[in-house]
Amino acid sequence: TPDVRPLVAGNWKMNGTRDALGEIKAMAEGVVGPLADRVDALICPPVTLLYVATALCTDSPLMIGAQDCHQKVSGAHTGDISAEMIADCFGTHVILGHSERRTDHAETDHLVRDKAVAAYQADLTAIICIGETAGERDSYQTLDVLKRQLDGSIPDGATAENTVIAYEPVWAIGSGLTPTNEDIAVAHAFMRSELTKRFGEEGKKMRILYGGSVKPGNAEVLMGIANVDGALIGGASLKAADFLAIYSVY
Ligand code: PEP
Numbered sequence: 001t002p003d004v005r006p007l008v009a010g011n012w013k014m015n016g017t018r019d020a021l022g023e024i025k026a027m028a029e030g031v032v033g034p035l036a037d038r039v040d041a042l043i044c045p046p047v048t049l050l051y052v053a054t055a056l057c058t059d060s061p062l063m064i065g066a067q068d069c070h071q072k073v074s075g076a077h078t079g080d081i082s083a084e085m086i087a088d089c090f091g092t093h094v095i096l097g098h099s100e101r102r103t104d105h106a107e108t109d110h111l112v113r114d115k116a117v118a119a120y121q122a123d124l125t126a127i128i129c130i131g132e133t134a135g136e137r138d139s140y141q142t143l144d145v146l147k148r149q150l151d152g153s154i155p156d157g158a159t160a161e162n163t164v165i166a167y168e169p170v171w172a173i174g175s176g177l178t179p180t181n182e183d184i185a186v187a188h189a190f191m192r193s194e195l196t197k198r199f200g201e202e203g204k205k206m207r208i209l210y211g212g213s214v215k216p217g218n219a220e221v222l223m224g225i226a227n228v229d230g231a232l233i234g235g236a237s238l239k240a241a242d243f244l245a246i247y248s249v250y
Pocket of ligand 1: 011168172173174175176211212213214232233234235236
């Protein structure tokens, strides 16, 4: 999208112990130079590595985020992490409503929206994930599902600054499969039009990432599709070499 700064974001999921910190260090050292003036880079490691990861990035434009937060500010929620805790570790972003959380933890659009509001209150940028399942795609419901998830998961207070949308077809995550370029173009154009209808100028500028089996080998083509403003990368974000190769297609 013209005038929109792309974002290349990595989601480590439940992978990575302290010995993986060298990868974050290498990424922090790799995302410097002229590219860093035009393209944002973000890694979301497990929350156990958050604080030390941000400490490795103090001299780097590489940003660090989390993969989930609770919808409440604090309280009796054993095992959960608040948005404020992420910000306190110098995290800047939080992934919300990833399909694995929607499936494993029965997260609904309504809950994802509440979590995004909590993220805004802590000055975090929410990366709100949406996407259809294989069955929904096969029965031609993709755009209906995207509309329902956009309407239900994004708070009214969303801006191009505090919100990023990640379109991740569930069947493309971790499978090595991707939609056709044409299907991605149609989905992203649809999301752009929905966001613009609801949020006006902010909707025009809001970043819409593509996620699902993005690799160094397909990133250039995927990132070149209209209304694709960056990537959310799972498996290929674990190694600095792969992540930096994808970042470097810009
Ligand atoms: C993800 O889980 O956000 C993702 C896109 O995973 P992968 O790149 O491994 O398909």
